[in-house]
Amino acid sequence: GNSVTQMEGPVTLSEEAFLTINCTYTATGYPSLFWYVQYPGEGLQLLLKATKADDKGSNKGFEATYRKETTSFHLEKGSVQVSDSAVYFCALSVPGGTSYGKLTFGQGTILTVHP
């Protein structure tokens, strides 16, 4: 079956530090990969996506590269802000068949950024 594994949290950083949140996956076929962010008390927002190997998704200073050889999609940001404090979810979907766009989520990583 499909699965997504994220690094254990919580992650605590100082403002302007470099962020990496690791994500690895197993999937049948060629999945699309996503990062979602959830701020306290809110729903999930799509942060970035990549649909094929070597694609780089980017948004709001965050980046992630689809690495097929290592089955990874690590999230990075060069300089975090207090406003980046949230829960981050890595997810995949596998095309076709009876997948119906269903997502397989990682367990989420809590990020706290201190001033």
Added chain:
Amino acid sequence: SQTIHQWPATLVQPVGSPLSLECTVEGTSNPNLYWYRQAAGRGLQLLFYSVGIGQISSEVPQNLSASRPQDRQFILSSKKLLLSDSGFYLCAWSAGQSNQPQHFGDGTRLSIL
């Protein structure tokens, strides 16, 4: 542009009472629709999904049911709530094609007393 609306935002219900949560999508047609529950601010559990009017698939057996009476309307229901039904409920939609991301509503915080 497409938007998704969920209501109510918060709900406090006694054990044994009925439930109806509503989700509507605007700006698209024939979306895939999903209901999730999230416990303790972390992992999401897919409860139901629908690929068309009247078509509901359940992912886990439970005390809840879902219906899709119109193309862009998705309803989560229960006849008798249990304490274990407490949680944060999220509705989401995606375009019918494969590999499209899901887009989430703002969620409903359900507390059972």
